[in-house]
Amino acid sequence: DAKTTQPTSMDCAEGRAANLPCNHSTISGNEYVYWYRQIHSQGPQYIIHGLKNNETNEMASLIITEDRKSSTLILPHATLRDTAVYYCIVRPHAGGTSYGKLTFGQGTILTVHP
Amino acid sequence: DSGVTQTPKHLITATGQRVTLRCSPRSGDLSVYWYQQSLDQGLQFLIQYYNGEERAKGNILERFSAQQFPDLHSELNLSSLELGDSALYFCASSSPGTYNEKLFFGSGTQLSVL
Numbered sequence: 001d002a003k004t005t006q007p008t009s010m011d012c013a014e015g016r017a018a019n020l021p022c023n024h025s026t027i028s029g030n031e032y033v034y035w036y037r038q039i040h041s042q043g044p045q046y047i048i049h050g051l052k053n054n055e056t057n058e059m060a061s062l063i064i065t066e067d068r069k070s071s072t073l074i075l076p077h078a079t080l081r082d083t084a085v086y087y088c089i090v091r092p093h094a095g096g097t098s099y100g101k102l103t104f105g106q107g108t109i110l111t112v113h114p
Numbered sequence: 115d116s117g118v119t120q121t122p123k124h125l126i127t128a129t130g131q132r133v134t135l136r137c138s139p140r141s142g143d144l145s146v147y148w149y150q151q152s153l154d155q156g157l158q159f160l161i162q163y164y165n166g167e168e169r170a171k172g173n174i175l176e177r178f179s180a181q182q183f184p185d186l187h188s189e190l191n192l193s194s195l196e197l198g199d200s201a202l203y204f205c206a207s208s209s210p211g212t213y214n215e216k217l218f219f220g221s222g223t224q225l226s227v228l
Contacts, residue, residue, distance in 0.1 A: 043219030044219045101172070102217060105156070
């Protein structure tokens with residue numbers, strides 16, 4: 001799986017947008033970008049994923065650059081409950097009985113301040 | 115609530131002992147994954163089962179073993195426990211064959227080896 005690079009930590013004011021960057025310069029054509037987060041000692045939670053088009057769901061938006069070498073996760077109106085470790089993961093799309101395991105890096109610790 | 119159930123939530127034992135962690139996947143999910151999270155190693159993939167068969171192996175020690183039963187629940191057996199085995203152990207499940215293969219994580223078992 002392609003390696004990702006994320007900042008160790010970031011801060012954000014409550015109510016503002018949180019923009020979390022991720023570099024994945026060695027991504028290959030069949031690899032997707034996934035974002036998960038882990039709120040203090042809870043199990044990781046899926047946020048969003050994408051291949052090359054920008055994606056949006058009820059939790060966040062994912063912006064992937066045209067060359068696919070980097071992406072940004074956007075939490076449009078961060079709340080205190082969004083304080084968590086955010087993981088950017090790159091892996092091939094898993095379907096059928098293929099191997100869907102995720103390889104987690106160190107992630108970005110996002111702290112949302114009042 | 116992810117739908118993945120892990121028991122027990124906490125486990126305290128002594129070095130040299132053997133323990134069994136249990137995981138019930140979401141209804142209908144055929145794949146089960148086990149992860150270990152320690153302070154110094156982060157989230158490490160251990161092993162994956164699909165419909166009762168081992169599919170992928172990660173950094174799992176020989177003292178550890180797992181299995182998935184016909185009813186799709188899974189157990190992770192840890193033997194000859196050492197202090198360094200103290201960690202959070204997460205189980206996740208997924209439903210291969212769906213386009214968006216997301217992993218759903220349980221709330222984990224906190225293992226303390228004294």
